[in-house]
Every structure is written in C-alpha cells, then in structure tokens.
Amino acid sequence: MPEPIIRPDRRQPLPEFIAMLALIFAVIAFSIDSMLPALPEIAAALTPESVNRAQLVLTSFVGGLGLGLLVGGPLSDALGRKPVILAGFLIYALAAVAAIFADSLEWLLAARFVQGLGAAAPRIVALAMVRDLYQGREMARITSFVMMIFILVPAVAPSIGAVIIHFVGWRGVFGSFVVLALVGGSWLQLRRPETLPVAARRPLSLGSLAAAAREVLADRQVQLVTLVMTLGFGQMFALLSSAQQLFVETYGKGAEFPLWFAGMALLSGSGTVLNARYVLRLGMRRIVVMAYWMQVVVSGVMVVLVFGDLLPEPLRFPAFFLWAVSVFFMAGVTFGNLNAMALQRMGHVAGMAASVVGALSTLGAVVIAAPVGLLYDGSARPILLATLICSGLAAVLMRRVHEG
Numbered sequence: 001m002p003e004p005i006i007r008p009d010r011r012q013p014l015p016e017f018i019a020m021l022a023l024i025f026a027v028i029a030f031s032i033d034s035m036l037p038a039l040p041e042i043a044a045a046l047t048p049e050s051v052n053r054a055q056l057v058l059t060s061f062v063g064g065l066g067l068g069l070l071v072g073g074p075l076s077d078a079l080g081r082k083p084v085i086l087a088g089f090l091i092y093a094l095a096a097v098a099a100i101f102a103d104s105l106e107w108l109l110a111a112r113f114v115q116g117l118g119a120a121a122p123r124i125v126a127l128a129m130v131r132d133l134y135q136g137r138e139m140a141r142i143t144s145f146v147m148m149i150f151i152l153v154p155a156v157a158p159s160i161g162a163v164i165i166h167f168v169g170w171r172g173v174f175g176s177f178v179v180l181a182l183v184g185g186s187w188l189q190l191r192r193p194e195t196l197p198v199a200a201r202r203p204l205s206l207g208s209l210a211a212a213a214r215e216v217l218a219d220r221q222v223q224l225v226t227l228v229m230t231l232g233f234g235q236m237f238a239l240l241s242s243a244q245q246l247f248v249e250t251y252g253k254g255a256e257f258p259l260w261f262a263g264m265a266l267l268s269g270s271g272t273v274l275n276a277r278y279v280l281r282l283g284m285r286r287i288v289v290m291a292y293w294m295q296v297v298v299s300g301v302m303v304v305l306v307f308g309d310l311l312p313e314p315l316r317f318p319a320f321f322l323w324a325v326s327v328f329f330m331a332g333v334t335f336g337n338l339n340a341m342a343l344q345r346m347g348h349v350a351g352m353a354a355s356v357v358g359a360l361s362t363l364g365a366v367v368i369a370a371p372v373g374l375l376y377d378g379s380a381r382p383i384l385l386a387t388l389i390c391s392g393l394a395a396v397l398m399r400r401v402h403e404g
Helices: 014-033 036-046 051-079 081-100 105-133 136-150 152-168 172-191 206-218 220-250 257-268 270-282 284-307 313-343 347-374 381-400
Strands: none
Touching: 014 051, 014 081, 014 105, 014 136, 014 152, 014 172, 036 051, 036 105, 036 152, 036 220, 036 257, 051 081, 051 105, 051 206, 051 220, 051 347, 081 105, 081 172, 105 136, 105 313, 105 347, 136 270, 136 313, 152 172, 152 257, 206 220, 206 347, 220 257, 220 313, 220 347, 220 381, 257 270, 257 313, 270 284, 270 313, 284 313, 284 381, 313 347, 313 381, 347 381
16 A cells, blocks of 8 residues: 655645755755865865876765765654754764865865765755655656756756866865855755654664664665665766866867756756656656666667767767767666665665665765766776766666566
C-alpha cells in the first residue's frame, strides 16, 4: 500500500517552493562552477610548482560535501528540516570567510572541505523536504523542475566568478558565497513552513540511527541506485575538475571560457525539461537507461576519434563541446529520477536515506574524479575514457533496478 503524501502547505505556492529549492540546490553548483575561472590565479598564488593541484579546490569541497551528507539527513529526521538547513548555511558562510584569508593551499583546501560540510545540509535536507511532500514519479517531476531552474547556475557561475575576480581577485568569490548563504537561509526561514511534523520525527539516538541506516543499506534498490549515482557523479565531477584546463589549454578558448561553459550548461538544461515532461509517461527507469546507453554510444565514438587522431583540427573543439553537452544533458535526465527511485520506499526515513545515498555517491564520485582530473595530460583522453567506462557500468547496473 503506497505511503500517504503530505500535501504542501499552501502558504508557500508550488512555483515559489520550486524556486526556493533551486536556490538551495544552487549552493553546490555555484560553489564549484564559480571557482573555475579562479583556478589559474589560485595555482599561481598558492601552488605554482604544481598547477594541477589547484583542481583540489573543487574536489576538497566535494569531499567535505560527501562526509557532511552523512550527518544532515539523520539530524533533520530528528530535529526538523529547517533548523538543520539553517545550521548548514551558517557553517558554509563561516568557512567561506576563512577561505578569504587563506595564505596557503592547505589552508584553502581545509576551508573548502569545511565549506562542503556546511553545504551538505541544505543540499540533502532539501531533497528530504521534497520526499516529505511527494513520492515516485511526481517527486521525480518536481525534482526535474528544480533542476531546470538550477541548471542556469552553471551557465552563469563562471561568468559571475570572472567578473568578481576581475574587480577584487579570486578571494572575492568567497564573499559571494556568504551572500548566497544569507539569501537562501533568509528565504527558507521567512517563507517555508516546516515539512516534517513533530509527530513524524525520529529520536536522535545511536540505536535509532543505526536501525535506520541498516534498513537503508540493506535495501537492494538503494544499493544499486547508489552505485549508479556514484558513476554518474564521478564522470560529471571529473569533467568539471578538468573543464578550465580543457577549454583554455587544450582547445585555446581562454578568453571565451565562461561563455562556452554557459552555452554548454544552457544546452544541456534541455535534459531536465524533457525529463519533467515525459517522466510521468515513460517512467523513471526507462529514461535513465536510455540516457546512459546514449552516453555509451557518444563517448565510444569520441574515444575512437580522439585516440585514433581521426578528427581534423577545425572539428576537434566542436566535437568535444557537443560531447561535454551530452554529459551534462545525461546528468539532467538521470539524477532526479535516480534520487526518486532511491527514496521511493524510504519515506519514513527520508533524511537518513537521502544522506546515505548522497554521501556514498558523492564520496565515491571523488574517488573517481580526483585521479581522473590529476591525469590531465593536455588532452581530453583521460576524461573521455573515464566517461565511457562509468556510463557503461551504470547502464549495465540499471538492468537490475526496478522503478517501484
């Protein structure tokens, strides 16, 4: 028998709820993508002897995010969604202030790690809020609408970061993170009623937490979807880690990098539009399977062309650009559906389930993305091969996943 759906409080209209969620989700995207134009300056200032290490500014944030995801969900199951999100915003903002004063790469990486810890709470608890109100394909549809708005952030984040850097240097980007936290926290506090009633909360005890974690980890569906999400996030984070070097060094698009990145994000955003439109008709699993097999074909063709040096010079960047669009398109089509499938049977422990799935998939993605990024050799070969392998494995694993 399906679980009852708690209807949204009408004091906040659905379009506003979606927009607020999009802003909360945008914290992570903006925290990563706005840093891309800053990587050369960070490398020159803090690690001139090994410029590839500047990529760790991105992966250290993601590492903190993955660890923080383990905590935010269970806390929100016990304390409510809003207090945990607000606490996360506070940690995120304080870590951003610490990063402004970093005088070594190690200090900056530590601040970014803590910033990721703070960002985890808004990200994962916002997903639990959606599960409080919706389930199944309807949840996937709402999440797709959130992603549709959220996709604009990667489109403009590098440009915003470049403008800030031009006027105040790379440290000024961290000041924008503080502003983002203030806006997101204030909107939530003033406009969103709590979605988890006191009667539905779980006691914050080791026994209760352990029991909820065991239930989530023992579920075969959760296990499979988490593995698929790990592979999906891994290839996407690997591309993000190398994006600045690929566009600037490999393909000579330094001055236009923010514009090309914006175009890539906007084009790939059609994936979230299509998913929101067709998920109720086609189903979550079918769409995800088609997306990953599409990526296997596209990446397979690119691997043959690039490794075989078969592309003439004028076509090398256009081919890479279209391939990169396909990677982000795949993310827009799959992630909302995968989250909904993972939480489908976990409504009574939505916070814990969201935390476990988010933490394991994010930390696993770092294990994939960090070495792929560090393997950058002046070409797109490492990221192309990694994407082909990850998408192929994800497509095979999806054969064992059920929608219900």
